[in-house]
Amino acid sequence: MPPGEPLLPTGRDRDCADEILSVYLDGTTRAGAPAFAGFDHRRIKPELAWAAQLLAGYTAEDVMGFAREARAESLAAPVGSVQTVGTRRVSAWVRYYAQMADLVLTLRRAGFDVRVVSASAEPVVRVWRKSWASRPRR
Numbered sequence: 001m002p003p004g005e006p007l008l009p010t011g012r013d014r015d016c017a018d019e020i021l022s023v024y025l026d027g028t029t030r031a032g033a034p035a036f037a038g039f040d041h042r043r044i045k046p047e048l049a050w051a052a053q054l055l056a057g058y059t060a061e062d063v064m065g066f067a068r069e070a071r072a073e074s075l076a077a078p079v080g081s082v083q084t085v086g087t088r089r090v091s092a093w094v095r096y097y098a099q100m101a102d103l104v105l106t107l108r109r110a111g112f113d114v115r116v117v118s119a120s121a122e123p124v125v126r127v128w129r130k131s132w133a134s135r136p137r138r
Helices: 014-026 046-053 060-076 098-109 122-133
Strands: 082-085 088-091
Touching (some): 014 088, 060 122
Antiparallel strands (some): 082 088
């Protein structure tokens, strides 16, 4: 593939998109076989580690660009909207919970250094946490 081209044909190959989504959401292949074996479920959720591995070959800036685009689309989408990935319908919207914003601000006011911890790839978290980092520390 030429540089900058997607490595997986998910935009034109629904079977590929369906298989990836099945492994990520269900932990199984579309045929129902376990997607992962030999892991300690108390230490890792293999679907999340695998999703981060799919980003191999992209720079952190590339991944942050993907995350910025997805974040903007998801926050702009109406509550309850769905999108089709492959042949499956999945949620297309996301919101920051007001309760979480209140918790972050309350902890900051109390002198805590608030950090975001996630199983997502670190460049993705950097993009999503920006709204918290930009809020005033009253």
